[in-house]
Amino acid sequence: MSSPSFQAPKGTHDVLPPESWRWEQLIARFATTVEGAGYGLVVNPLFEDIGVFLRGIGEGSEVVTKEMYEFEDKGGRRQALRPEGTASVVRAFVQHRPPVPFKGWYVTPAFRYEAPQAGRYRQHHQLGVEALGTHDPDLDVEVIALADEVYRSLGLRQVTLKVNSMGDSSCLPAYRRLLADYLVSRSLCAEHREKVALNPLRTLDCKRDECRAATEDAPRMVDHLCAPCAEHFARLGDGLAALGIAYSVDFRLVRGFDYYTRTTFEFGAEALAAAQNAVGGGGRYDGLVEALGGPPTPGIGFGMGVERILLACDAEGVLPVPETRLDAFVVDVVGGREALALTAELRAAGLRVDRAYASDDGQPRSMKAQLRAADRSGARVAIIVGEDELAAGTATVKALQGGPVQEQVSRSDVVEWVTKLSGGSRP
RNA sequence: GUGGCCGUAGCUCAGUCGGUUAGAGCGCCAGGUUGUGGCCCUGGAGGUCGGGGGUUCGAGUCCCCUCGGUCACCCCA
Missing domain, CATH: 3.30.930.10 (Bira Bifunctional Protein; Domain 2)
Known part of the structure; x- marks a missing residue:
């Protein structure tokens, strides 16, 4: 072992x-x-x-x-x-x-x-x-x-x-005796034959046929x-x-x-x-x-x-687990620092945001792999930062559901675009 | 606690009469595009066959024990 x-x-x-x-x-x-x-x-x-x-x-x-x-x-x-x-x-x-x-x-x-x-x-x-x-x-x-x-x-x-x-204490004990007296002469299942004197009420919810039959016309608490x-x-x-x-x-x-x-x-x-x-x-x-x-x-x-x-x-078939819980997913193919900053900024704005991380070998994952992760995450929007965006101080905002909507926007406008494209879950 | 059924990959399962390196689908990873997900194609990783003992030349397969699940009794949420 x-x-x-x-x-x-x-x-x-x-x-x-x-x-x-x-x-x-x-x-x-x-x-x-x-x-x-x-x-x-x-x-x-x-x-x-x-x-x-x-x-x-x-x-x-x-x-x-x-x-x-x-x-x-x-x-x-x-x-x-x-x-x-x-x-x-x-x-x-x-x-x-x-x-x-x-x-x-x-x-x-x-x-x-x-x-x-x-x-x-x-x-x-x-x-x-x-x-x-x-x-x-x-x-x-x-x-x-x-x-x-x-x-x-x-x-x-x-x-x-x-x-x-x-x-309550003024009527239950009397009923209990009444029920016990009624049941003691009836044929009950083996288990309740023994217990009936101790707790006749339990016989009422016994599912076995003998007890069911014996209790069907027994005195009922609500009548007593x-x-x-x-x-x-x-x-x-x-x-x-x-x-x-x-x-x-x-x-x-x-x-x-x-x-x-x-x-x-x-x-x-x-x-x-x-x-x-x-x-x-x-x-x-x-x-x-x-x-x-x-x-x-x-x-x-x-x-x-x-x-x-x-x-x-x-x-x-009610209360199904929803497919999406994220507003945006950040894709960074230029080393990860942009993703670090962007996710922090978007989260601070109240949006639900996740991102991809480097592979186990330390290499950044391919854009394809990161977008696949974005798709699976259920996020409504992907935010892409590559060489072009890094140089231009922008980010590409891409809708992952519905039509092919994609815009390269200024970094300062990203929150606004994500809010708009994701349907605005921002508080 | 008692009795029946069941345990093979992360999930759902196949595995013939006991026979050699245990399979499939889904999922996961990668490639098919030197910056674009889903669909498709290709490849890869991933298994103490729940665990232990026994029978046998040989056990996922048979036997015993055990752990877990499940169903019923019981009880309850």
Whole structure:
């Protein structure tokens, strides 16, 4: 074994240009959308005391019990890489106590130790918002509408919304018993026969035929909400309808984190054939702030998966990587000093400019090679400096797309010509 | 974590029953024009056949292990 060969760890991946352009776009559109609704960026540590996740997400959830990247640091502290974003934002809220209502958004990697497959990674990336301090169901509507707007702004048309209510501490426990009593005498799949007493809700989203049949006519949470929760859920539906956001109520929607109360929702990309077609989800977590040591404070938020959204964009043929990102490409066949000066000048004028560099043997590349590079770069304009231009104090400005436009212009007019020929992307 | 399928050039792939220097297209570099890109033509560079072990006179090809990808379960973004 001579030189070792490394690759990205299992379940992780690199994002390089030009593909990364789509990441920039997605993040930028997300930021624009949510900042337009008063949300501000929150930056958290990628790891926390493991208790933040144990108490925040819940010790009954798979993500915490089986999938967390945990480690002991050199000081003997038990830490864990964040498996999702909400717990850290809420911990920060409890620590700093900003005025409510508090609205924050984030973009972050999330780590879960699980078997990778298409659309599922050990490190994936989430965009999300959290809004704390308000019970108002209009806020639930707002949060869902923001997610919906992000998908639509990307051009996605085949994203569907499912909503449900998990009730609260006054009606969920009773419903849980009711459901358990109902299911205990039914035939369930082997796995849920054992788990039904512990967590009957999980049986609802089991895909196996026995459980599907057993739960089809089972009592539903939305029919057993206490009066305040029922009112909240009704107003959520009214609000979504008022904004023209299509949704379906799905009594099987039982999301994986223990902290959810009342509203839960999930966005699915119908264009994705894979089993992993959830592109975003979230809900209300009115007990979470307290669970992390803060004062009773309601909250709601969502997370959406960057990788899966981009897979959905592929499937729907939207958000293609653009072919051109440059205004001009400088071709210098007289040694390179002119290119050095010209690119600097054009960039200073706010134009997007690249150039060719010398070959590995130190020789300048031929004009043909440099123009080929200019063509491939996608630049709209080539700027050529050769012997004639150098002697005359000019540069040749050549349009690379459309008709054969070419002019030899004074060096002082180059910026103006490039701006004109490139369509003027100058700010 | 369990099971199925797959790993050959930067990318997409071919490679017969195990047989000698492992191929194609695209991409990249150069030439075809002593100052003009794209199209075309010619040439070139580029490969531990994912890795390790085994069987064999001989392994890209067969066997075992391993790493990675992928699909399903599970869970979720």
